[in-house]
Amino acid sequence: MAGQLTAATIRADVAEMLHRRPDESFDAEDLFDCGLDSVRLMTLIERWRDAGAEVSFVDLAERPTVEHWVKLLVGGDG
Numbered sequence: 001m002a003g004q005l006t007a008a009t010i011r012a013d014v015a016e017m018l019h020r021r022p023d024e025s026f027d028a029e030d031l032f033d034c035g036l037d038s039v040r041l042m043t044l045i046e047r048w049r050d051a052g053a054e055v056s057f058v059d060l061a062e063r064p065t066v067e068h069w070v071k072l073l074v075g076g077d078g
Helices: 007-018 038-050 057-061 066-073
Strands: none
Touching: 007 038, 007 066, 038 057, 057 066
């Protein structure tokens, strides 16, 4: 396991993929509308699996928001 996922880690990873700052407010935005594509999503999934997450493409693609992903991957409010 490479490390434990946190809300901040998830937000920073997504921000990196979207060429945004992690402190920007985009938690509730549809990430596909923001420019995330399936290749970038798979990159995130592999990164998060390396950190110990058990997550599938469908888990994340069904509700593509940082807000939902944090709840799914970290639990609670992150």
